[in-house]
């Protein structure tokens with residue numbers, strides 16, 4: 281499964297947020313595998329559509345889909361030079377598919393800040409610079425390998441040489457690889473380099489308990505938003521401390537608590553949804569009398585592959601996918617009515633699955 285890594289300087293609220301994540305996961309369901317790796321937290325992906333489908337179909341059981349966050353211990357200035365177990369941190373970041381960078385926006389004189397003051401942009405730049413420096417090293421090493429081949433006009437090497445040159449200039453300018461535009465073909469080469477700054481990234485602004493109801497009063501947040509806008513990155517505003525408290529509540533208590541705070545959706549729920557779509561993930565549903573269930577898929581895949589997420593036999597023996605969009609099903613009111621209205625399509629091997637599809641797979645065993 282794809283995973284998003286929680287990254288940030290020390291004392292910004294990472295552990296508090298990660299606690300909320302693991303607690304919410306343990307609270308919502310029993311994931312026996314969740315204990316295998318203490319650095320991985322599994323949460324349910326909140327999805328109102330699943331509740332609605334449950335109302336419609338009245339199954340015996342409803343199963344949400346899940347998402348994994350990975351806790352990456354504090355990175356410090358100099359990490360790219362191996363400082364503070366730097367190499368280890370960087371290799372952990374290398375293993376995740378997206379980055380959620382936690383940024384401290386709360387003031388609290390009892391909690392020291394590594395650089396002595398709360399300055400979110402400075403913090404972001406410290407981390408981003410370490411990742412950029414590590415990537416520069418990767419790019420330079422790769423240069424040495426392809427330079428000679430490129431001079432001999434080897435076609436692949438020439439293409440990679442061009443990509444590396446572009447990356448190098450950009451990184452030396454202290455800009456992340458994800459800020460660059462590449463053709464699809466060149467982007468494949470970039471992907472192959474496994475650069476840290478090519479990973480999709482979002483910022484998590486951690487504010488204090490008294491500010492969460494009125495985030496516009498926090499000047500630091502605006503700074504983070506402006507910074508993120510320049511790289512088309514999203515910002516999720518949370519109060520990690522409150523998320524930790526919320527994660528101990530059941531659904532009803534949670535709803536009441538959020539209403540008291542004047543918040544529509546918990547910060548963690550927003551973060552889960554944002555991370556999910558940052559990774560290009562989407563959800564299709566199966567809806568039978570036994571079970572209504574949400575399944576995660578990577579946008580762009582075809583019906584047989586989507587079937588394979590449920591079971592490899594479904595993919596191997598794929599015949600067709602009886603598909604109705606969530607909206608059409610809800611409008612029709614039942615699967616039977618949707619069928620009568622001609623809204624249930626028979627899709628074949630080439631069908632590209634869409635977010636919100638409700639699918640019944642037909643297959644040979």
Ligand code: GDP
Nearest residue numbers: 290291292293294295296386487488519520521
């Ligand atoms: P980490 O080093 O990034 O993992 O940071 P921690 O999660 O350990 O948090 C450092 C300190 O900041 C702890 O004492 C937390 O209780 C406190 N803290 C974290 N989030 C918040 C917050 O939203 N508001 C306040 N006031 N304190 C927080």
